[in-house]
Amino acid sequence: MQIRQVSADERTDTMFPLQAYAFMPSPWSDAEREAYARRMVFYRTATSLVAEEDGQALAGVAAFPMRQNVRGVVQDMAGVASVAAHPSARRRGFVRELMIRLLRQTREQGCAVSALYPFRPSFYGRLGYVGVPRVRTASFAPEGLAHLLRAELPGEVERLRLAEGFDAYNDLTLRLLEKRHGFSVYDETRTAEFRESPPLWVAVARVDGEVVGAVTYRIAEYGGDLVAGDLLTTGPMGRALLLQFFARHVDQVARIEVKIGVDEVPELWGTDFAVLTEGRVDHPRRGAPMVRLLTMEALDGLPAGADTAVTVEVVDDDLLAGRYRITGAGGALKVEAVRGEPEATLTCAGISALAYGVLDPVEVITRGFGQMGASAVEALGALFPKSMPYLFADF
Ligand SMILES: CC(C)(COP(=O)(O)OP(=O)(O)OC[C@H]1O[C@@H](n2cnc3c(N)ncnc32)[C@H](O)[C@@H]1OP(=O)(O)O)[C@@H](O)C(=O)NCCC(=O)NCCS
Helix, strand or coil: CEEEEECCCCHHHHCHHHHHHHHCCCCCCHHHHHHHHHHHHHHCCCEEEEEEECCEEEEEEEEEEEEEEECCEEEEEEEEEEEEECHHHCCCCHHHHHHHHHHHHHHHCCCCEEEECCCCHHHHHCCCCEECCCCEEEEECHHHHHHHHCCCCCCEEEEEEHHHHHHHHHHHHHHHHHHCCCCEEECHHHHHHHHCCCCCEEEEEEECCEEEEEEEEEECCCCCEEEEEECEECCHHHHHHHHHHHHCCCCCCCEEEEEECCCCCHHHCCCCCCEEEECCCECCCECCCEEEECCHHHHCCCECCCCCEEEEEEECCCCCCEEEEEEEECCEEEEEECCCCCCEEEEHHHHHHHHHCCCCHHHHHHCCCEEECHHHHHHHHHHCCCCCCCCCCCC
């Protein structure tokens, strides 16, 4: 087996048959193949790798250049996607080999972190990834928001076709990238595809001309559902404006379904407000995303929860293995490679879970991602306070 990097144009002959067989109803039509070929203009900046035998591509993986906010600091991120193997070539370790090469290569390209949606989390767990929350959905009847119809809010909502409202929507995602832990966006090349994407509405909320919220949606049918994407807001006024807009669909749609982060508490959106908040995870279709660090330097400059220090050894990972002194000083973390005795042993999943704020040190131990004594539990817990990320981009 040989691994080869392919261009976006080569993907149609090499990766498309693998992906189409894995993810689409099949056999596929010529029209579907041509539609894929046309989309490849948006994949020019992706790193695409295939495993070949006798000139035939048997497995493929790819990484999109993305950016992600980790505790307030924006990092270059490798967004892994297009992972598929030919059924007759599965369970030979091809995808594992491809992933190892892809992670090394994207790190050389400057990526500090990586994220993906897993088909089976334990497979990527062995590659150093750890789970972060999946987006929740809130579903409710618009009647429940009736109180907002009477509220005088200091702003307005404009409804546009996504193609027309795309710049406002995209600008908001770029602002949220700077503000919101976990938030991630594609580069311009890939983002351009979503402007053309299936027809959607976008509701854009503004206060004094400034965009404070936006949500994409479609209406399935009269008397049916309004199905929305992520409720993106800069704060409570943006949310109130968008919910008020949804409330105006009373007598038109039966239910509204919208995606929210784990920090949203929809039962607090109204009195007498009946709502179902659901966080549904299953495999292979609805996995919660996973993340990992590609470099320990990614921790440098992140906000530190306390002024303290601890020496850790990262094990079982080619990219991160080593001993490091992690110091919190003046509110920021500093990481140096050292020789001293470690107070904690962590896997890549363990240090990634602490960096992203999804597990505390005791949970790192109980999940099998590290070993440490009480003083290291205290120091790492103080340096890396829990903080749930909201990973926006779906890929
Ligand atoms: C998921 C998928 C990509 C895996 O591809 P693959 O080439 O079989 O992957 P690998 O061989 O590297 O690993 C798969 C399993 O085979 C095992 N394996 C690897 N080499 C093996 C060998 N020589 N003998 C037996 N098992 C082996 C691996 O350990 C792994 O199992 P584990 O996770 O329980 O340890 C492939 O099944 C596929 O295309 N599925 C449909 C699409 C899909 O789900 N894509 C993933 C989207 S995130």
